[in-house]
Amino acid sequence: MALQVQVNQVPLKSSSSSTAPLTSPWRFSKRTVVCVAGDYGFSPKVLRNRELSLLKVKCSSSDATATAVTVTVGQVTEVCKDTFWPIVEAAGDKTVVLDMYTQWCGPCKVIAPKFKDLSQKYNDVVFLKLDCNQDNRPLAKELGIKVVPTFKILKHNKIVKEVTGAKLDDLVAAIEGVRSS
Structure with a gap:
């Protein structure tokens, strides 16, 4: 099973058009959470299955980015x-x-x-x-x-x-x- 490492930062898109601070029940802290979001939207699931990609999301009142990480073997x-x-x-x-x-x-x-x-x-x-x-x-x-x-x-x-x-x-x-x- 080949896995691949890729680290990308992408902006999170809000499902609503409001400019209110990002809030969600899945967020563990105001600074860093670990979740999986297939479309980088607000449908994340807490990482339970290690076959899924790991997203490290840094949230602040004005900005949010996600870092997608998967693992590479063979290099x-x-x-x-x-x-x-x-x-x-x-x-x-x-x-x-x-x-x-x-x-x-x-x-x-x-x-x-x-x-x-x-x-x-x-x-x-x-x-x-x-x-x-x-x-x-x-x-x-x-x-x-x-x-x-x-x-x-x-x-x-x-x-x-x-x-x-x-x-x-x-x-x-x-x-x-x-x-x-």
Whole structure:
């Protein structure tokens, strides 16, 4: 079963022509909700079935946007602090491997093509890359990055293994271990 990652922001259309603030019983907070809306209208359903796309809706009194997220296997997807957790959530039961790197890191550049090869080998695993630059520093800190490259392996939204350094054999062994558990 091939899934695909796509992150888009689209404006939500109100089913009424009023310009009143957006209100709805399905909204969990004034800032962020998670729902599924087939037409980006006001017929959302709370995400219960992981086969559906994940929509992260940010609401304010004057504006609302939706970010649609689905998951890709067979390739490496670049993530940022805003897209990482929605993609991990959308991955459901799939194993997720995150490569945390920097642009200036030599070992990161050496292992990058091997990481891409692994993404094509393991079609049941989601492979992500996070550039630990200034913009993504809060997420890198949240994930406990100390050195680059660091690989975090997640299952069910939790980090279950970590491999530090450009150690391909250790990374393969960790992926195999998590996949089989």
